Amino acid sequence: MGDKVFMQGNEAFAEAAIRSGCKFFFGYPITPSSEIPEYYAKKAPSEGLTFIQAETEVSAFNMVAGVAATGKRGMTATSGPGFSLGCEAMSYMSAAGLPSVIVDCMRPGPADGEILGSQGDYNQLTKGGGHGDYNTIVLAPYSVQEYADFAPLAFDLAEKYRNPVVVASDGTIAKMMENVEFPEKIAPKGRSDWACDGINGRDHYNDITTCGDGPEQWEKYNLNLQSKYTKIRENEQRWEEIQTDDADILIVAFGSLSRVCLTAMRIARENGIKVGIIRPITLWPFPVKAFEKFADKDVKYFVTELNAGQMVNDVKLAVNDNKKVEFYGRLGGITPTPVELYKKLCELYK
Numbered sequence: 001m002g003d004k005v006f007m008q009g010n011e012a013f014a015e016a017a018i019r020s021g022c023k024f025f026f027g028y029p030i031t032p033s034s035e036i037p038e039y040y041a042k043k044a045p046s047e048g049l050t051f052i053q054a055e056t057e058v059s060a061f062n063m064v065a066g067v068a069a070t071g072k073r074g075m076t077a078t079s080g081p082g083f084s085l086g087c088e089a090m091s092y093m094s095a096a097g098l099p100s101v102i103v104d105c106m107r108p109g110p111a112d113g114e115i116l117g118s119q120g121d122y123n124q125l126t127k128g129g130g131h132g133d134y135n136t137i138v139l140a141p142y143s144v145q146e147y148a149d150f151a152p153l154a155f156d157l158a159e160k161y162r163n164p165v166v167v168a169s170d171g172t173i174a175k176m177m178e179n180v181e182f183p184e185k186i187a188p189k190g191r192s193d194w195a196c197d198g199i200n201g202r203d204h205y206n207d208i209t210t211c212g213d214g215p216e217q218w219e220k221y222n223l224n225l226q227s228k229y230t231k232i233r234e235n236e237q238r239w240e241e242i243q244t245d246d247a248d249i250l251i252v253a254f255g256s257l258s259r260v261c262l263t264a265m266r267i268a269r270e271n272g273i274k275v276g277i278i279r280p281i282t283l284w285p286f287p288v289k290a291f292e293k294f295a296d297k298d299v300k301y302f303v304t305e306l307n308a309g310q311m312v313n314d315v316k317l318a319v320n321d322n323k324k325v326e327f328y329g330r331l332g333g334i335t336p337t338p339v340e341l342y343k344k345l346c347e348l349y350k
Helices: 009-019 035-047 057-069 080-096 122-126 144-161 171-175 215-235 255-270 311-319 338-349
Strands: 004-008 024-027 050-053 074-078 100-106 137-139 164-170 177-181 239-242 249-252 275-280 282-284 300-305 325-329
Touching: 004 009, 009 035, 009 100, 009 144, 009 164, 009 171, 009 177, 024 035, 024 057, 035 050, 057 074, 057 080, 057 100, 074 080, 080 100, 080 122, 080 164, 080 215, 100 144, 100 171, 122 164, 122 282, 137 144, 144 164, 144 177, 144 215, 164 171, 164 255, 171 255, 249 255, 249 338, 255 275, 255 300, 255 338, 300 311, 300 338, 311 325, 325 338
Parallel strands: 024 050, 024 074, 074 100, 100 164, 137 164, 249 275, 249 300, 300 325
Antiparallel strands: 004 177, 137 282, 239 275
């Protein structure tokens, strides 16, 4: 690991991605993600990178798919409207088994919205914005350091499962500046056996396709995908627990809002209310395992999000008891204060 530097979130992710061997970036400018392509463009001459400003997000996502098909690490970064345009390519990359990384710096919607922090893309990212039965691994950082740490993790997971990985940032994490420590640069990986990189000593070209030859073959193809997703659900659930052992109320929050919840939790405990936090790190697969040990306990759940209530549905499914779950959200790019969350918690639980 190197020395700590004071750096903006988006630039920290871009630097970590470059150090992770991602030499290909394709993107179309859209705030609040624009510092990532800007950083790649600035570093391209000295680092031997390929940077292309695409005509649209549709082009950028498909360029990432093309590079992924050759076994190289490629990525793009966008925000909600751009991710919507890339959803067709996401379903194709998922079907074709193409490992890729996409950063979504969420901002309020629907449509254009403000250039602020939001979590309104949760359903789009975790439920599959494109067509068909597919899933993408979704990682949600809560700090600049974690944002940077998720760059090598995202590429490793993408290649491990041959599947797209989304890093769910937002306007707050993207723009804030904090100390961050970067990993050492990794050496480029060797040729992937499945990649389309020419004959190159082999007897035949590899084929990457999503074409179905009748319903029986296409069903078998889909069942193989579902088998992969089952393995991901079993092996890749990630979360953090904070002071949950004696908690009567568990705050469930992800991303930048979970930082606010830490202070709200401290205020509650100072006032004699036993509050803990479960912070989902993977939004998909959703960390259902985090809630299992509380199944037989009289615990209430306070879900808070920067949206109208999207992750709350996954929490209700995880605890299998809607009466235990309360929700509080803010919209339009407004982030609640710790005192606001504490007061709402007291109002809901008397």
